[in-house]
Amino acid sequence: MINLRNVRKFYGALEVIKGVDITVEDGEFAVFVGPSGCGKSTLLRMIAGLEGIDEGDLILNGKRINDVPPDKRGIAMVFQSYALYPHMTVAENIGFSLSLKKVPVAEIKRQVGDVAEILQLTDYLDRRPAALSGGQRQRVAIGRAIIKKPSLILFDEPLSNLDSALRVQMRAELQRLHRELKATVVYVTHDQVEAMTMADRIVVLNKGTVAQAGHPMDLYHSPDNEFVATFIGSPKMNILPVTLSRPDAGKLRLENADGLAISLADGGANVAVGEAKLGIRPEHLKVSLGGQGDFSAEVVIVERLGVETYLAVGSPKDPIVVRAEGDLSIRPGDRVSLTVDLSACHLFDSNGLVIRRPQTL
Amino acid sequence: MTDFALDKPGKSRRPDLLAYATLSLISAFCAVPFFWVLLASLDGNAQLFLSWPREWTLNNYVRVFAEEDGARWVFNSLFVVGSATLLVMVLAGLGGYALSRTRAWWKQPFLYAILLIRVLPPTALVVPLYKILLTLNNIEGNLVRIFVGGDTARAIMRWIGFIDGYLGLILVLATMQLPLALWIMKTFFDGLPRDYEEAAVMDGATMLQRIRRVLIPLALPGLAAAGLFAFISAWGDFLLPLILLSSPELQTLPLGLFRAFLRVNTIDYGFLAALAFIYLMPAVIAFGFARRFLVQTFSGGVKG
Numbered sequence: 051m052i053n054l055r056n057v058r059k060f061y062g063a064l065e066v067i068k069g070v071d072i073t074v075e076d077g078e079f080a081v082f083v084g085p086s087g088c089g090k091s092t093l094l095r096m097i098a099g100l101e102g103i104d105e106g107d108l109i110l111n112g113k114r115i116n117d118v119p120p121d122k123r124g125i126a127m128v129f130q131s132y133a134l135y136p137h138m139t140v141a142e143n144i145g146f147s148l149s150l151k152k153v154p155v156a157e158i159k160r161q162v163g164d165v166a167e168i169l170q171l172t173d174y175l176d177r178r179p180a181a182l183s184g185g186q187r188q189r190v191a192i193g194r195a196i197i198k199k200p201s202l203i204l205f206d207e208p209l210s211n212l213d214s215a216l217r218v219q220m221r222a223e224l225q226r227l228h229r230e231l232k233a234t235v236v237y238v239t240h241d242q243v244e245a246m247t248m249a250d251r252i253v254v255l256n257k258g259t260v261a262q263a264g265h266p267m268d269l270y271h272s273p274d275n276e277f278v279a280t281f282i283g284s285p286k287m288n289i290l291p292v293t294l295s296r297p298d299a300g301k302l303r304l305e306n307a308d309g310l311a312i313s314l315a316d317g318g319a320n321v322a323v324g325e326a327k328l329g330i331r332p333e334h335l336k337v338s339l340g341g342q343g344d345f346s347a348e349v350v351i352v353e354r355l356g357v358e359t360y361l362a363v364g365s366p367k368d369p370i371v372v373r374a375e376g377d378l379s380i381r382p383g384d385r386v387s388l389t390v391d392l393s394a395c396h397l398f399d400s401n402g403l404v405i406r407r408p409q410t411l
Numbered sequence: 412m413t414d415f416a417l418d419k420p421g422k423s424r425r426p427d428l429l430a431y432a433t434l435s436l437i438s439a440f441c442a443v444p445f446f447w448v449l450l451a452s453l454d455g456n457a458q459l460f461l462s463w464p465r466e467w468t469l470n471n472y473v474r475v476f477a478e479e480d481g482a483r484w485v486f487n488s489l490f491v492v493g494s495a496t497l498l499v500m501v502l503a504g505l506g507g508y509a510l511s512r513t514r515a516w517w518k519q520p521f522l523y524a525i526l527l528i529r530v531l532p533p534t535a536l537v538v539p540l541y542k543i544l545l546t547l548n549n550i551e552g553n554l555v556r557i558f559v560g561g562d563t564a565r566a567i568m569r570w571i572g573f574i575d576g577y578l579g580l581i582l583v584l585a586t587m588q589l590p591l592a593l594w595i596m597k598t599f600f601d602g603l604p605r606d607y608e609e610a611a612v613m614d615g616a617t618m619l620q621r622i623r624r625v626l627i628p629l630a631l632p633g634l635a636a637a638g639l640f641a642f643i644s645a646w647g648d649f650l651l652p653l654i655l656l657s658s659p660e661l662q663t664l665p666l667g668l669f670r671a672f673l674r675v676n677t678i679d680y681g682f683l684a685a686l687a688f689i690y691l692m693p694a695v696i697a698f699g700f701a702r703r704f705l706v707q708t709f710s711g712g713v714k715g
């Protein structure tokens with residue numbers, strides 16, 4: 051189990067990690083996800099020991115390891131560039147850490163053989179990295195990590211060098227490996243799809259802080275704030291500025307300039323009236339041609355994929371995206387009615403923090 | 412299917428021929444001077460103009476080594492230029508690494524300042540350089556003479572003297588070549604991701620293991636390029652040995668060639684050609700040796 055407690059990092063006067071608390075359980079596949087520059091790599095490198103920790107505690111299996119040198123932490127890292135040594139064969143690359151420890155040659159050969167077996171690299175042990183495909187290089191990099199039998203494996207955007215087809219394949223392969231090795235993994239990516247498909251636990255980072263951590267579906271269904279709400283899910287959640295009022299006790303009324311008018315039970319939460327934001331995912335808006343809806347809008351863009359149809363409606367500058375099942379023969383310029391799925395919409399205050407309404411969500 | 416497979420090489424044959432023809436022409440153009448010198452050096456009666464030797468002889472080479480001090484000149488040149496190149500490679504390797512990795516504010520000013528050494532013509536530096544070296548040499552000579560007497564002191568100073576000694580020439584030659592080599596190595600390390608070193612750190616490599624097992628093998632192509640440029644440029648240097656060396660036992664090959672040119676009243680082209688050919692060889696060999704590293708592709712671990 052790895053524990054970060056109020057961890058901070060400064061580059062000069064610039065604070066890049068701003069007091070982060072994270073827990074990853076044994077055997078978990080944890081993904082740190084966030085936009086570029088939010089401090090994911092810095093955090094990972096602090097766990098690895100390649101960057102110092104300015105404040106806070108880093109605890110691995112109950113031991114504080116802030117000041118333990120990188121190779122003594124029992125942590126392995128797979129680099130974004132793979133960092134395979136071009137002058138060594140695959141076998142030498144995988145066995146490098148053992149040869150540094152002066153492990154007997156026969157023993158290295160045996161362990162490299164075992165690792166190569168797991169990673170299906172047995173036929174490539176005598177090749178140089180230059181003679182391997184992207185996916186094979188990736189596996190060599192993983193082999194170099196797992197031969198150390200680490201209690202934690204770190205990955206820094208390991209799939210970003212691969213083309214998209216291979217990326218899907220490697221995603222499955224990494225999950226298979228994780229199941230077989232029963233290793234604890236911390237995996238960094240800026241791609242929320244990677245995070246959603248692979249993670250047991252997602253930690254969403256924003257500007258050096260944890261925006262939210264939890265199971266992927268928790269983040270999808272009940273985001274804590276506007277940042278997580280719009281970061282998780284594709285296409286991203288629509289955010290509509292609304293005015294909140296309370297016509298009767300226990301009822302909330304939402305209105306906006308486009309004629310949207312819906313009522314929600316406020317569920318006993320003491321919601322402040324005034325400016326707020328309504329978050330609604332594209333898949334939670336129901337579209338109909340004519341007929342009744344919560345509001346109507348003009349269609350700007352239509353993307354017909356056959357199995358589903360995406361519509362952009364409303365103002366062309368800042369449209370609302372709608373996802374509809376199946377093929378709809380709607381053309382730009384048509385007027386459509388939209389119905390909001392009240393059970394799946396989110397309310398955020400003007401600071402972007404979620405307004406929880408316990409009984410209705 | 413078969414048609415298609417046969418079609419491809421057939422179509423590319425014409426451009427291939429053209430490319431080979433052009434390349435052959437260029438290589439012939441480059442190779443002619445070498446053959447000219449080689450032919451003349453084997454000609455018993457060589458003239459200024461190229462002609463097919465009527466009598467083949469190794470006599471010119473025999474004279475270089477037997478009558479003249481050829482072996483000594485070759486040794487001096489190889490020793491001085493080789494040591495200077497080695498020094499340049501070590502300093503440029505370490506310095507280039509440091510310059511690439513540091514974030515110090517003086518990095519850019521320093522890099523451009525050292526180029527000045529290269530930009531200023533050596534001829535302009537000769538007088539102040541000579542004065543400095545002479546002062547150093549005198550101080551050093553006095554120190555040496557405190558411990559040992561006349562003849563031994565002179566023998567020692569031949570190795571470590573700043574004027575008319577190997578050490579002075581080695582240091583000056585290395586200094587002249589160092590800026591370019593530093594730039595080459597700095598640029599080279601800039602292109603080498605830090606991940607390599609960090610991966611080695613994670614694997615538990617000590618500083619020495621990192622240098623020996625990771626950095627040096629990775630830097631070999633860069634070091635070969637830097638060393639090759641240093642060697643060829645220092646090998647061709649004439650002015651510095653001319654000024655810094657006076658003892659006949661310390662003469663380098665270009666000085667020997669120059670003096671042989673001046674000394675005899677009638678110019679002996681066969682003898683000069685033999686000297687010139689010997690003078691050519693190490694540069695060609697150095698290039699052949701470094702080429703292996705220069706063309707070494709690097710695609711393996713660096714890019715995915």
Ligand SMILES: Nc1ncnc2c1ncn2[C@@H]1O[C@H](COP(=O)(O)OP(=O)(O)O)[C@@H](O)[C@H]1O
Pocket residue numbers: 061066084085086087088089090091092093
């Ligand atoms: N060595 C450094 N010196 C100064 N600032 C740095 C350094 N490394 C990273 N940063 C800054 O820290 C922030 C986080 O960087 P990083 O962890 O690499 O982000 P991510 O991996 O999420 O894209 C960025 O704003 C970056 O500019």
Ligand SMILES: [Mg+2]
Pocket residue numbers: 090091092
């Ligand atoms: Mg990063």
